[in-house]
Amino acid sequence: MEAAPAVQRSTHQSVEKGRSRHKISRDVETDITYLYEVLPQLSQIFRIIDKIGEGTFSSVYLAEAQMTDGSRRMFALKHLIPTSHPVRIAAELQCLTVAGGTENVMGVTYCFRKEHHVVIVMPYMEHQTFVDVVGSLSFEDVKHYIFHLLKALRHIHKFGIIHRDIKPTNFLFNQQRREYSLVDFGLAQGTHDTQIELLKGLLSKPKREEVIPRKIVSSKHRSVPVRTPLNQRQKTPAESQKPKPPAVSPMLTCNCYMTDRVCNICLSRKQQVAPRAGTPGFRAPEVLTKCPNQGTAIDMWSAGVILLSLLSGRYPFFKANDDLIALTQIMTIRGSKETIEAAKTFGKSIVCSRELPRLDLRILCETLRGLRSWDDSSLPAEFQASRNPAEVKLDAGSPAKKHMSSGSFKSSAELQEMGWDKVPDDVYDLLDKLLDLNPATRITASMALQHPLFKDMTD
Structure with missing residues (x-):
C-alpha cells in the first residue's frame, strides 16, 4: 500500500468552490458532508466531487487531490458501511494489496479509519x-x-x-x-x-x-x-458398529x-x-x-x-x-x-x-x-x-x-x-x-x- 497522497492542505472554501463547479444533488451533498464529519482527515487531502456508486455494503465517491508537484489526481474513495465485519474489511484490503495493481485488478493507494468508519482510497479509472x-x-x-x-x-x-x-x-x-x-x-x-x-x-x-x-x-x-x-x-468405525436404522431412500x-x-x-x-x-x-x-x-x-x-x-x-x-x-x-x-x-x-x-x-x-x-x-x-x-x-x-x-x-x-x-x-x-x-x-x-x-x-x- 502506498503512503497517503502527498498533497497541499485543502480548505472547506476550496471544497465549496469545487462543488459549485460540479452540480450534485442535495442528497449526495449531505452524504459528502457526513463523510467529512466522520473522517475529518479526508478534508485535509481530498476534494470530494460526487458519489459515483452505491451498494449494499459501501458507497464510492469521486475525489480530487492536489499533489505537492502542483498536479491534480483523481481517486475513488470507498466508504464501507459501519456494520461491516472487521475481518471482512481486512480481507478485502488484503486482496487489493496482494493481488491488486496489476493484470487488470484494481489496487489500493491508502486506507483511512476512525472508529468504525473505513475509507479505502483507490486510483480512479474513468x-x-x-x-x-x-x-x-x-x-x-x-x-x-x-x-x-x-x-x-x-x-x-x-x-x-x-x-x-x-x-x-x-x-x-x-x-x-x-x-x-x-x-x-x-x-x-x-x-x-x-x-x-x-x-x-x-x-x-x-x-x-x-x-x-x-x-x-x-x-x-x-x-x-x-x-x-x-x-x-x-x-467412523465406532459408528459402524451401532445398530443400523431402517433404510431411508x-x-x-x-x-x-x-x-x-x-x-x-x-x-x-x-x-x-x-x-x-x-x-x-x-x-x-x-x-x-x-x-x-x-x-x-x-x-x-x-x-x-x-x-x-x-x-x-x-x-x-x-x-x-x-x-x-x-x-x-x-x-x-x-x-x-x-x-x-x-x-x-x-x-x-x-x-x-x-x-x-x-x-x-x-x-x-x-x-x-x-x-x-x-x-x-x-x-x-x-x-x-x-x-x-x-x-x-x-x-x-x-x-x-x-x-x-x-x-x-x-x-x-x-x-x-x-x-x-x-x-x-x-x-x-x-x-x-x-x-x-x-x-x-x-x-x-x-x-x-x-x-x-x-x-x-x-x-
Whole structure:
C-alpha cells in the first residue's frame, strides 16, 4: 500500500468552490458532508466531487487531490458501511494489496479509519456504464473485453481468491483506451489453498441440512422443484458398529412430487445453508442449488453470462430475484436434461415437469442481436417475437419476459461494419465452455486464455 497522497492542505472554501463547479444533488451533498464529519482527515487531502456508486455494503465517491508537484489526481474513495465485519474489511484490503495493481485488478493507494468508519482510497479509472455500450460494441471490442476479464480472473484465482460477484459493474471498462479493472472484493472468499491469509477464516462452513423442494410455475405451468439427497458422510468405525436404522431412500418424495403444487411436508423442511453471495442473474447453477462446495468455477460462470450479454447485445440477460426462477431461465437456454445431469455431479437432484431443449447459442445470440429472423423455428416460444426485433413479445409468464433489455438494434450495414457478420465459431465454443453446467468440467481462466479465439492476442 502506498503512503497517503502527498498533497497541499485543502480548505472547506476550496471544497465549496469545487462543488459549485460540479452540480450534485442535495442528497449526495449531505452524504459528502457526513463523510467529512466522520473522517475529518479526508478534508485535509481530498476534494470530494460526487458519489459515483452505491451498494449494499459501501458507497464510492469521486475525489480530487492536489499533489505537492502542483498536479491534480483523481481517486475513488470507498466508504464501507459501519456494520461491516472487521475481518471482512481486512480481507478485502488484503486482496487489493496482494493481488491488486496489476493484470487488470484494481489496487489500493491508502486506507483511512476512525472508529468504525473505513475509507479505502483507490486510483480512479474513468469508465463507461456497461448498459450504455453493450449494444454498440464491435465484435473486436467484445473479444478484447472478455480476454482482459479472463486475465483478471486468472490472476486472482492464482492467489486462491474467489471473487463471488463478477458482473459488468465490477469490471470497469474504458472503451476508448481499452483499459479494464476488476473491483470490489467485499464478498470474496478463499479456496482451501488460498494465499490470502485473512480469507482462510472466511471459508464457508454450511450446515448439514436439506433444501426445501420449492417449485416454480412459469410459462405454460412449468414447474421446477429442486430436491436434494440427504447430506451424508462417511461413518467412523465406532459408528459402524451401532445398530443400523431402517433404510431411508436418499431421495425424499411426497404427494406433490412431479405436480404443480407444493405440499406442507415440503414447505416444512429446513433450508440448506450454503454460500449464496453474488448478484441475481450471474449466479452459477451450483450457487442457485446451494451446493456447499463452491470454487473459482462460479466466477467463470459469471464471465460466461457477461459474454452471453456481449454476444446477444442484451443486458441483463438473466434477471430473477428467486434462485429457482433463475434456474428455470438457465434451463431455458442450456436445457433441462443437461441441467439435471450436471446437478447430479455435485449432489443435487432437480425435477422438471417439462423437457426444455438445449438452445444453439449462435442462433440465440444472432437472433437477439437482429442478425436472424425472429420467426426462426429453432427458437422456443419464450423467444418468439414480431419481425421487428425492437418489439419483443413474450408470454407474461415467460421466464424471458423483461429479463433481456431491448438493447440497441443496428441496421444490417452497421452490424457488418462492426464485424458481427463474421463472428467465428470459436467464440461460441468458448461461451459453451464458460456456461458448462458442471463446475468440475467448466473451463478455467488459464485454459480459456489459451482458447483458439485469442490466438492472435498477446497475453
